Amino acid sequence: MPNGSRAMRKFIVGNWKMNGTSADLAEIEAIAAMATSYAASVDSALCIPATLIDRATSRLLEYTLGGQDCHMQVSGAHTGCVSAEMLADAGAALTLVGHSERRAGQNETDADIRGKAQAAQNAGLKVIICVGETLEERDAGQALEIVLGQVQKSVPDEAGSDWLSIAYEPVWAIGTGRIPEDSDVAEMHWAIREQLVARFGPDGKNISILYGGSMNGDNAPMLLAIPNVDGGLIGGASLTATKFEPILAAAAKSS
Known part of the structure; x- marks a missing residue:
C-alpha cells in the first residue's frame, strides 16, 4: 500500500x-513478474478469489495479493463467508470491502461495510473501501450527496492512511466502457478529499483515493493525471499481464 506521503x-x-481457477495461477505469476518493472515508482496488487490466495501467495512471496470481501465477525455460524483473519491466514495483505456489486447484489449497508473494514484492519489487512453512485442518482444530481454519504458512514472513526484507501467507482461505469467527464472525476475526488481532511485532519490528505470504472490502457493516462486520483481499481483489464501493463506504465509516468 502507499506509504502516506502526499506526493x-x-x-x-x-x-x-x-x-480465476488453478489454471490462472500462471497468469497471476506473469502479472507479478511484469509489475516488478514498475515497482520503483508504482505500488500494485491483485485482489483475487479467496480460493486462489494461498496457492498464489506461496508462489509469489513478495507480490501483494488480497481478497475481495470479508465478514465483519472473526468466526462463527456464517456459512459460506470468509473472515478477515482467514484472508490473512491464507496470505492476503489487503481486501476490498463495499464494492457496488456487493452493495447491490448482497444488500450490504454502509454499516456492514464499516464493520467489515474495521474487522479487516483489526486482522492486520490493508483495506480499500469502495463507494459510487448509480446512473439514476447522477442524473438526479445526487452523486456528491450519495458518495459523500457512503464515505462518511462506511469509513471507521479510526481510519488512517497507513491502512485505508478509498475507491470511487461510479456504478454505471463499471464494465461498461463509459467513464465520467474528467471534470466530474476531479470534482468527486476533491470532494472526497475535503471530507477526509475535515474528518481526520492532516492524515486525510494522505489517504489514497483510487478511481475505478472501466479504466484501461487507453484512458489511464488521462484519469491518472487528474488531481487527487491516486491510482486505480481495475476490473477486466487486470485479468492479463498484457492488458494490465499499460495501466502500470501510465501510472509510472504520472508519478
Whole structure:
C-alpha cells in the first residue's frame, strides 16, 4: 500500500471478481513478474478469489495479493463467508470491502461495510473501501450527496492512511466502457478529499483515493493525471499481464 506521503506513489489494484481457477495461477505469476518493472515508482496488487490466495501467495512471496470481501465477525455460524483473519491466514495483505456489486447484489449497508473494514484492519489487512453512485442518482444530481454519504458512514472513526484507501467507482461505469467527464472525476475526488481532511485532519490528505470504472490502457493516462486520483481499481483489464501493463506504465509516468 502507499506509504502516506502526499506526493504519493500511484496505487494500481486489480480486482479479478469471480474469475480465476488453478489454471490462472500462471497468469497471476506473469502479472507479478511484469509489475516488478514498475515497482520503483508504482505500488500494485491483485485482489483475487479467496480460493486462489494461498496457492498464489506461496508462489509469489513478495507480490501483494488480497481478497475481495470479508465478514465483519472473526468466526462463527456464517456459512459460506470468509473472515478477515482467514484472508490473512491464507496470505492476503489487503481486501476490498463495499464494492457496488456487493452493495447491490448482497444488500450490504454502509454499516456492514464499516464493520467489515474495521474487522479487516483489526486482522492486520490493508483495506480499500469502495463507494459510487448509480446512473439514476447522477442524473438526479445526487452523486456528491450519495458518495459523500457512503464515505462518511462506511469509513471507521479510526481510519488512517497507513491502512485505508478509498475507491470511487461510479456504478454505471463499471464494465461498461463509459467513464465520467474528467471534470466530474476531479470534482468527486476533491470532494472526497475535503471530507477526509475535515474528518481526520492532516492524515486525510494522505489517504489514497483510487478511481475505478472501466479504466484501461487507453484512458489511464488521462484519469491518472487528474488531481487527487491516486491510482486505480481495475476490473477486466487486470485479468492479463498484457492488458494490465499499460495501466502500470501510465501510472509510472504520472508519478
